Amino acid sequence: MDNKTAVRRLDMGYIVRPAEEAGTTQPRVEPVLAYLVRHGKELICFDTGIGVADPGTEAHYRPRRRPLEDALAAAGTAPAEITLVTNCHLHFDHCGNNPLFAHTPIPVQATELAAARRGGYTIDGLVDFPGATYEQITGETQIAPGLWIIPTPGHTDGHQSLVVQHDDGTVILAGQAHDVASHFTADHLAHRAARDGLTPPAPSWQPWMDRLLTFDPRRVLFAHDNSVWEP
Secondary structure (H helix, E strand, C coil): CCCCCCEEEEEEEEEECHHHHHHHCEEEEEEEEEEEECCCCCEEEEEECCCCCHHHHHHCCCCCEEEEHHHHHHCCHHHHHCCCCCCCCCCCCCCCCCHHHCCCCCEEEEEHHHHHHCCCCCCCCHHCCCCEEEEECCCEEEEEEEEEEEEEECCCCCCCCEEECCCCCCCCCCCCCCHHEEEEEEEEHHHHHHHHHCCCCCCCEEEEEEEHHHCCCCECCCCCCCCCCCC
């Protein structure tokens, strides 16, 4: 990467996904990852870790948290230096420390914010807090030269990913657009096979893969998987 662009993973702890939710025979421990993006004059926090939830949610996911302040300090910065916050979506394990960023712009899909405010979706106090400064967007948005927010609905209707372009290749912060890197791989190969003329029956893929792949990503990073997709 050039000296103006860097992407750093932040370990925010983990959750324990119950077997019935994970589709496995036993609970699965999943990392919770945020990302610090330094791009020109912007210092962006993509996702903010695990918030304190209601007793039922706490018992369901049994989270182990790392304070965001500690994660940022290990990266040589602090909440006060962040110029922009964006979340892939507003579930409690992705927007948990948003209240640290009063008056900091938070671009969010309008559909995601509306869902979060309807109740029963997330932890209300993590969404509407004193100084919350949402910039509601609809669809694809270029937030700065070389930085794009791309809608990637699926996990939630308002899910979004962040595209970071620079000289060494594009990095996509995919959040929970795919739960794990192998799922992205499957969609990527299905897309490739279709272009190669694979005859039916053929697998489908998320329709927004067409747009993401126009950025020719060199790395794709995820919210709940330490693995990195590379071509």
